[in-house]
Amino acid sequence: MNNNPNYVRIFDTTLRDGEQSPGATLTSAEKLEIAHSLARLGVDVIEAGFPAASPDDLEGVRRIATEVGNPVDGESALSRQVPIICGLARATKSDIDKAWEAVQHAQRPRIHTFLATSPIHMEYKLKMDPEEVVEQVREMVAYSKSYCDDVQFSPEDAGRSDPEFLHLVLGEAIKAGATTLNIPDTVGYTTPNEFGKLIEGIMANTPGVENTVVAVHCHDDLGLATANALAGIQAGARQAEVTINGIGERAGNTSLEEVAMTLHTRRAVFGLETGIDTTQISRVSRMVSNYTGITVQPNKAIVGANAFAHEAGIHQDGQLKNKSTYEIMRPETVGLSHSRLVMGKHSGRHALKVRLSELGFDLDDDELKQTFVRFKDLADKKKTITDADLEALVSDEIYQPREIFSLDGLQVACGTIGMPTATVRLIDPDGELHVQAAIGTGPVDATYKAIDAIVQAPNTLLEFSIRAITEGIDALGEVTVRIKAENGSIPRRMSPQSGRTRRLTFGGHGADTDTIVACAKAYLSAINKLLAASGRYGRTEKSTEVAIAEPVP
Ligand code: KIV
Ligand code: ZN
Numbered sequence: 001m002n003n004n005p006n007y008v009r010i011f012d013t014t015l016r017d018g019e020q021s022p023g024a025t026l027t028s029a030e031k032l033e034i035a036h037s038l039a040r041l042g043v044d045v046i047e048a049g050f051p052a053a054s055p056d057d058l059e060g061v062r063r064i065a066t067e068v069g070n071p072v073d074g075e076s077a078l079s080r081q082v083p084i085i086c087g088l089a090r091a092t093k094s095d096i097d098k099a100w101e102a103v104q105h106a107q108r109p110r111i112h113t114f115l116a117t118s119p120i121h122m123e124y125k126l127k128m129d130p131e132e133v134v135e136q137v138r139e140m141v142a143y144s145k146s147y148c149d150d151v152q153f154s155p156e157d158a159g160r161s162d163p164e165f166l167h168l169v170l171g172e173a174i175k176a177g178a179t180t181l182n183i184p185d186t187v188g189y190t191t192p193n194e195f196g197k198l199i200e201g202i203m204a205n206t207p208g209v210e211n212t213v214v215a216v217h218c219h220d221d222l223g224l225a226t227a228n229a230l231a232g233i234q235a236g237a238r239q240a241e242v243t244i245n246g247i248g249e250r251a252g253n254t255s256l257e258e259v260a261m262t263l264h265t266r267r268a269v270f271g272l273e274t275g276i277d278t279t280q281i282s283r284v285s286r287m288v289s290n291y292t293g294i295t296v297q298p299n300k301a302i303v304g305a306n307a308f309a310h311e312a313g314i315h316q317d318g319q320l321k322n323k324s325t326y327e328i329m330r331p332e333t334v335g336l337s338h339s340r341l342v343m344g345k346h347s348g349r350h351a352l353k354v355r356l357s358e359l360g361f362d363l364d365d366d367e368l369k370q371t372f373v374r375f376k377d378l379a380d381k382k383k384t385i386t387d388a389d390l391e392a393l394v395s396d397e398i399y400q401p402r403e404i405f406s407l408d409g410l411q412v413a414c415g416t417i418g419m420p421t422a423t424v425r426l427i428d429p430d431g432e433l434h435v436q437a438a439i440g441t442g443p444v445d446a447t448y449k450a451i452d453a454i455v456q457a458p459n460t461l462l463e464f465s466i467r468a469i470t471e472g473i474d475a476l477g478e479v480t481v482r483i484k485a486e487n488g489s490i491p492r493r494m495s496p497q498s499g500r501t502r503r504l505t506f507g508g509h510g511a512d513t514d515t516i517v518a519c520a521k522a523y524l525s526a527i528n529k530l531l532a533a534s535g536r537y538g539r540t541e542k543s544t545e546v547a548i549a550e551p552v553p
Helices: 029-042 057-067 094-103 119-126 132-145 161-175 192-205 225-234 258-267 278-292 309-317 350-358 365-382 387-397 443-457 515-535
Strands: 011-012 046-047 084-091 107-118 152-158 180-185 213-218 239-242 407-413 423-427 435-441 459-468 476-486 492-494 499-502 505-512
Touching: 011 180, 011 213, 011 258, 011 407, 029 046, 029 057, 029 225, 029 278, 029 443, 029 505, 046 057, 046 094, 094 107, 107 119, 107 132, 119 132, 132 161, 132 239, 152 161, 152 365, 161 192, 180 192, 180 225, 180 239, 192 213, 192 225, 192 258, 192 407, 192 423, 213 225, 213 350, 225 239, 239 505, 258 505, 278 387, 278 476, 350 365, 350 387, 365 435, 387 505, 407 443, 423 443, 435 443, 443 476, 443 515, 476 515, 505 515
Parallel strands: 011 046, 011 239, 046 084, 084 107, 107 152, 152 180, 180 213, 213 239
Antiparallel strands: 407 423, 423 435, 459 476, 476 505, 492 499
16 A cells, blocks of 8 residues: 555546446456556556456456456566555445455455445435445445455445545444545536535544555546546545546546646645556557447546647647647647557567557467458558557457457448449358348448348447547557447446446447448447347357346345
């Protein structure tokens, strides 16, 4: 544990609260890769999931605990600590059992249990008296402690709870063994002034609080999540609960990059530090966006495409000689090096391996072989290959769900004359080739119709986005899509908080110098996730959740 009073722990919940975002469904391979990247980014705690949600969720958290929560062979004792791996549990024995079953494999496991404390949640959701809530907190924190030294307790909807009741509940949680007290503004209701005061009150009035870490967990319903988290930190909280790109339930959570870069850029104001390697921020942001299919709005602070866009204008007009006229952060500080030539046509496999490992991708021999083939192919079409191109290739080639249907070929005819037509060749799981032609309103529509005719997995396309990864006419086109199953065996996911289940949606990602091919790959990767989750082609270790936990009354 870092005893520096000015150290703010970064608790990343992208894989738990972030994955509760409408639309975010990650395969276990994607979760594992994100967890590795979060560790490289320097987060202190990874909340890896909600193990009670399903056997797959439990297995996903267990894998992260084992593979990311332990030092790799040969890692020196001096290298930085591995992150704490945390599992969420409602305040019930069976949830806590499952959380422990999953996180115990980590060198530094944590159980995070929660129970609502606001009048509205106690009366209508829990149907419990305040006294019963206090008793359950006591018992379940103590039960968590019987497994694990590191126990975090959250009074859900603290932002709308009575502060005096909160002090009481938190005091009891400390007595029962809680080491971190997380204060959630679950519905994003408070203002920075109110939230700062709430934390100040907790710091001043909770017996035993000085021996714990107080955390802030804010939601962005009013666009105040980052401001509220920072107000809480200024009032004494030393753990910030955040997600990459701010993804999360409804309007999302406090974004990691905003908190980390504010504390970094305005050191003089806050006088605080984090363990975040800011140069990793852009890479992890792109990875999360690609894997979840949730695109980042262009004007998003720190990681939006326009966040540093003034650069180009400045260079062009040459009028502004001092960069800090409009720039409070350097793009390099968040890892943007978009014009950097990293590799070329003559680079060999070893050079590719070295560059990918510098970028944080440790591929095995087969994965490297696959990526090298794509790299050579790209190098034939594109003169300069940048880090961003390499990242797109790896996420396109390696971190895809198990391919149920794979793209064997595509041809389109489009333009101002005649009907847009696509001919698609797909290989099914038995190795059989299917060829289908279709017409559509445009080449993408025709391609998707042809794929639909072969795959027969009715779905609605919820989102479609396309962007060029680098500048220039030869840029790789990167496409993300999000789809929802229409009927049949529709996978659902339960929210740990509301207990409600909702239909999963699936994101897909594809990258290619031919934009229509990228569109086809993206759609197919989303469809493969849907098929894997629905169990139509047998479920695999990489498939997403289907079985769901019983909601707790
Ligand atoms: O927003 C919230 O209250 C949560 C808790 C489970 C910590 O995510
Ligand atoms: Zn939350």
